[in-house]
Amino acid sequence: MSDILKQLAAVLEERKHQDPQKSYVAGLYAKGLDAILKKIGEEATETVIAAKGGEPGQIVYEMADLWFHCLVLLAQQGLGPDAVLAELQRRFGLSGLEEKSSRPA
């Protein structure tokens, strides 16, 4: 299940060579960074709205949209989800059992 982020990152990489008029993601790349960031703000807001609405399916749906556009941003920047996962791993230790005491509030 969890390799989906890697698979998705590969798909997003591939989209860089596609027609912006045929692929939603290629269209976002063509519009550029600001268009991608606008989507991240939008989907974060929709996640908040969904959570206040209290319907689990809607929360999952909007969070998937948010993560998806985060992955698009990473791809557009020449980065990938591994960098974010490594940062999370670094903060919580290899075993994932220790909360880093120095994390900023």
Added chain:
Amino acid sequence: MSDILKQLAAVLEERKHQDPQKSYVAGLYAKGLDAILKKIGEEATETVIAAKGGEPGQIVYEMADLWFHCLVLLAQQGLGPDAVLAELQRRFGLSGLEEKSSRPA
């Protein structure tokens, strides 16, 4: 690498039984949903600011913060990252090779 989300979800589950004054996450649970959602809005904004700043390390750092608080929301709601990953997998097909044509703009 990618199992970090599952490990982190387990850590966040465990935090439910900890002292809100000793654990940042237990403190968030104690403050409740709105406090968690406020952090998601905050970290999404910081991701946008970091991306406009153009420093890769900062983008990764802020996105890790964003994903972290998304995981806290999922845990608080009795959900987990698997639900979000399953939704992403559903949209893109098992092999992760097809972009779902019906995805909303």
Added chain:
Amino acid sequence: MSDILKQLAAVLEERKHQDPQKSYVAGLYAKGLDAILKKIGEEATETVIAAKGGEPGQIVYEMADLWFHCLVLLAQQGLGPDAVLAELQRRFGLSGLEEKSSRPA
């Protein structure tokens, strides 16, 4: 100049009786609260992006969009800009010369 907020609030009130298919605002009312809130999140993000872009005209343009949708929210809630202005006045004193020391960080 500054009566524009009141004039605009009056326009937004009037829009409640218009055809959602002919008026953008009537369309937002018809879609409901979540649609309005989504726009507030969106325009706040665009204001942030514009500010990082550094072009004054763009900052003003996006902030006008943000304030506009704030006024739509107020109207939809049966409130108006006077309530927000009164709150700001309350915090800063009648003469507007004293920053309220107790304001939350």
Added chain:
Amino acid sequence: MSDILKQLAAVLEERKHQDPQKSYVAGLYAKGLDAILKKIGEEATETVIAAKGGEPGQIVYEMADLWFHCLVLLAQQGLGPDAVLAELQRRFGLSGLEEKSSRPA
């Protein structure tokens, strides 16, 4: 009532000459643009959360926070609320009675 925005802008201008350790606003100026933008994202999210909560007083309170930090951004950029009000006036006509048909969705 509506001159409060101008009065507040004057207060914010004055804060540029104050001690960042004694004035919240002077502290924001000292931290710089990103700190101000972070607050705008934060307060927009809190406005959304308040609106979903449905308590009018809370909506007004959070929107006042949002507008306040918008005014801080304008001041920091050498702009003022008049520019935003003029943009709103331009879109809606002098009498404030016509919704500009060309406004972007």
